[in-house]
Amino acid sequence: GAIRPRVPVVSAPQFPAAEEVLRRQAERLSAPLHIVEPLPGNMPLGLAGPHQRINAAVALHAWQALAPRLHVTPRPDAVARGLARAFVPGRLQSVPATDQHPPLLLDGAHNAHGMAALLAHVRQSGLRPRAAIYSCLGDKDWHPALMLLKRALGDAPLFIPALHNERAADAAQVVAAANAAAPAHATLLPDVRNALDAVRDLPGDDRAPVIISGSLYMLAEFYGLYPHLLEQPASARGAKEDA
Structure with missing residues (x-):
């Protein structure tokens, strides 16, 4: 229900049945769907836990999709620094x-x-x-x-x-x-x-x-x-x- 017409959708990998629901709805609304993979292991991340590597990948992909609409060019050094310094209290x-x-x-x-x-x-x-x-x-x-x-x-x-x-x-x-x-x-x-x-x-x-x-x-x-x-x-x- 969060998918909007022609608005890009970024998702972590899903169970096959759930992914099929997303794909059908995205296709129906002409919304580009991106299923992302976890951050590579050699990319420093300030958050612990394997699940945070996929969470960070979703956030990063969403930012890269959003930035051109804001007339911003993502800088690789700033992205790397932001990921390495990420901190959320109470999350591992x-x-x-x-x-x-x-x-x-x-x-x-x-x-x-x-x-x-x-x-x-x-x-x-x-x-x-x-x-x-x-x-x-x-x-x-x-x-x-x-x-x-x-x-x-x-x-x-x-x-x-x-x-x-x-x-x-x-x-x-x-x-x-x-x-x-x-x-x-x-x-x-x-x-x-x-x-x-x-x-x-x-x-x-x-x-x-x-x-x-x-x-x-x-x-x-x-x-x-x-x-x-x-x-x-x-x-x-x-x-x-x-x-």
Whole structure:
């Protein structure tokens, strides 16, 4: 329904049935359809995760299609710099350890598709999470995402803080759903601050991150405690500029 007559359409690769729907509608409306491939592996990208390489390719192709209509000529050096410096807080954001918290991996995955992308990055990076903090909204399909996360954690603990949001899922129900499948190691906590306290002194590899995921609303409560993490670290910006 978003396709407009004679307006170019840019899409990531789709399942065949979905792509056929796009192709039929684009043809019916004489809208040029472009199915793009991921950015090549040798092109630096500031965003982690294989899914972000296709997201970036879609954005780049759309910009290249739009630029002539704006009488702008894309500059390859500016494009490369923009991709390398790309930063979105709460999207596979790695946070180094401090005296206040262990290393963290922040991601707003709130459904099975997003959680699968998060865990694919964890596997490909060779990470073994020390624990996870998970909370969610009640109107999202949170149970499949929770089960994916629990399976990936293995014996590592899972902490479920209550969210201060009227749309939040009942944290006690989330804990019960998590503990219905062995091992039963999900713990209910009153808020995100208490969850961070719980993971601070966990045993294990000091380099192993704690995953914080399940809702952007939970990440908002986390950023309320650490607002500086909404900004890209200056060291990362400098490194990407040098690259």
